[in-house]
Amino acid sequence: MKELQQFAKQYHQEMNWEISNETYEQSKASLLQNYMLLTTEVAEVAEELRKAFTIAHKKIEAGADPEEAFTWAKQEVKEDISKEFADCLAYMLKFVNYFEIDLEDSFYKKMAEVKQRKHNKYA
């Protein structure tokens, strides 16, 4: 993850796609713009899921076994949905780099926190 974060930092610098860190107004505009771009990519994941369900539905209607139809449909969207997840990750990495967050560290901490919360809830 640290490598990925470093790669994204250099990549966004090279492309001049970093979140602006100049003035408050520029940062605010840039953060909001990038937030919109991130949510657009999240919506593109939904689009791929919808595509998979449509493909599976058509196959099932034509008489295919639902599990086989869905396995086939998932394979059909796999390449495109992988690109959308990559787009989402790129924007997330841009945000964490802007906030100088160590995402690997915060990920493990948050997962432990969630696990602890679940344990406490059912203890």
Ligand SMILES: [Mg+2]
């Ligand atoms: Mg995309």
